[in-house]
Amino acid sequence: MPQSSTSTSRHQYPLKQEWPAELVQKYREAGYWRGETMTGFLRHNASEFAERIAIAGFSGDQWQRWTYAQLWNKVETAAAGFLALGLQPGDRVVVQIGNMPEFYSTVFGLFRAGLIPVYALPAHRHTEIVHFARKAEASAYVTMQQYEQFDYRALAREVQAQCPALEHVVIIGEAQEFHAFHGFKAQPGLLPTQDADPQAVAFLQISGGSTGLSKLIPRTHDDYIYSFRASNEICNITERSVYMVALPAAHNFPMSSPGAFGALYAGAAVVLSPNPSPEAAFPLIAQEQVTAVGLVPPLALLWAQAAQSSAYALTSLQVVQVGGAKLTPEAARRVIGGLQCQLQQVFGMAEGLVNYTRLNDSEETIIGTQGRPISPGDEILVVDDHGHPLDSGKTGYLLTRGPYTLRAYHNDDAANARSFTEDGFYRTGDVVLRTAEGYLIVQGRATDHINRAGEKISAEEIEDHLLAHPQVFDATVVSVPDEFLGERSCAFIIAKAGEQPRAIELKQWFKTRGVAAFKIPDQIVFVDSFGTTAVGKTSRKELRATLRQNLLDAEKNAK
Ligand code: OOB
DSSP states (O other): OOOOOOHTTTTTTBBBBOOOOOHHHHHTTTSSSSOOHHHHHHHHHHHTTTTEEEEEETTTHHHHHEHHHHHHHHHHHHHHHHTTTTOOTTTEEEEESSSTTHHHHHHHHHHHHTTTEEOOOOTTOOHHHHHHHHHHHEEEEEEOOOOOOOOHHHHHHHHHHHOTTEEEEEEEOOTTSEEEGGGOOOGGGGGGGSOOOOBBBEEEOOOOOOOOOSOOEEHHHHHHHHHHHEEEEEEHOOOEEEEEEOEEEEEEEEHHHSEEEEEEEETOOOEEEEESSSHHHHHHHHHOOOOOOEOOOOHHHHHHHTTOOOSSSTTOEEEEEEEEEEEEHHHHHHHHHOOOOOOEEEEETTTTEEEEETTTTTTHHHHHHHEEEETHHHHHEEEEESBOOHHHSSSEEEEEOOOOSSSOOOOOOOHHHHHHHSOOEEEEEEEEEEEEEEEEEEEEEOOOOOETTTTTEEEHHHHHHHHHHHHTTEEEEEEETTTTEHHHHHHEEEOOTTOOHHHHHHHHHHHHOOOOOOGOOSEEEOOOSSSSSGTTTTHHHHHHHHHHHHHHHHHHHHO
């Protein structure tokens, strides 16, 4: 068992991740960890690249372009504003902000103040936000007046009612009874004179949630900065690059692979697309001369198709990165053909490990593999059911340990006991084949989650919501291959005797429970029982596999 330092030291600041002393020494000597901090590099770039554009995006209806010097000013103002509320260094702050420039002035403002952001997605609703706030013992919540037609102040009220420890709510936009982010005043005297300990936790990222609710992933300054500094080199991000954030800014992929943080580290420009549709993104690519973007497979295919008839020139695009879910070789070919630029596959996880195909790899490798790890310090094991390492060319479970992969989830002993080996390898839950050259080909996964266009949904979490419905006797949720989403979710429902719930009501049920819309089952199948083949299944896992197979067989026969 790794030491679950995060649960024992949860009230102590700074939060740390426990790497054993010999690995700490190794990672420092190898130059992976250089003692940099999130605030340190941005302050440096604010003087080095003062007049260059750091961030461009819509703030409300207004297109904004902030230089590095302006960004840094806003960061210092935000930091002072947060501290003026009475927040103490080390306090956790849930951040739920869409693709707008304020995402970055907020999170860097929190770093500058010594506070710890917890990243939520705009799609999350009160069930998820309350869970993050409680798990992280957060004392503040920063969100927006409105985004994609949803009122986040109403959400903040619900969350605060359930979570009194969440003392402060800060709103970007019209704040009503809450604190106004744009009302924060610069007060240099309030700011810490020293930057954070580079080995301290900088923020808590959220896991895809393969079992139950999302877990919190502590990432340190040293480990995270290494991951995007090294990514910059692999992805050729330099001060001349223009990187587009099309996926949600809070997701690990557009944040750090190499993402907006990598771009800001390099002195490049970050362009925010308010949503990932071709209609929103293409004009911005042409206008800002975007050179790189990260997409999930269904979006990459949509972009490739839309590019054929688009009025906008996408010729500035040099690299399109695709990750978050499996890109099949055929889809990879379509993306290259449609977008007429270099494809890079990215197989990563918020927990750490990221693999890239290299820009100069052969076409066969770029199309047929999910890349190889960022770092020579990434230790990769592919093991069988008994945990025995397999040779290359064999398919097994992927375990990893390295200079930017977590050692323990935050405040979650049960997850830590399951998710790590005794010597600190993280069990990714992915099933892969490793080639003799060290490239990984993702074959599937060991855990029961649905990878819906890159959004990970835990079958267990959705079953729990369904079981809470008064008319539901039992529920099993499985993933089904889907032409557009890659995978969709299907719920098998046994109603209680005499009850006849309707699919629409069950879908509505998720809304009343305050759950992100992407988790609502795409398909609902009512059954009298889970079938004779399912009888005697001792685990949910077996049952899910059987029901999934039955459905696939039935669909095949219907064709
Ligand atoms: C990224 O991060 P998460 O935390 O949302 O999801 C991680 C999981 C992986 O364990 C794997 O199951 C799946 O998403 N995945 C892929 C994949 N990339 C991620 N499965 C097949 N092929 C791929 N290329 O999704 C993420 C984080 C950083 C960079 C890119 C993706």
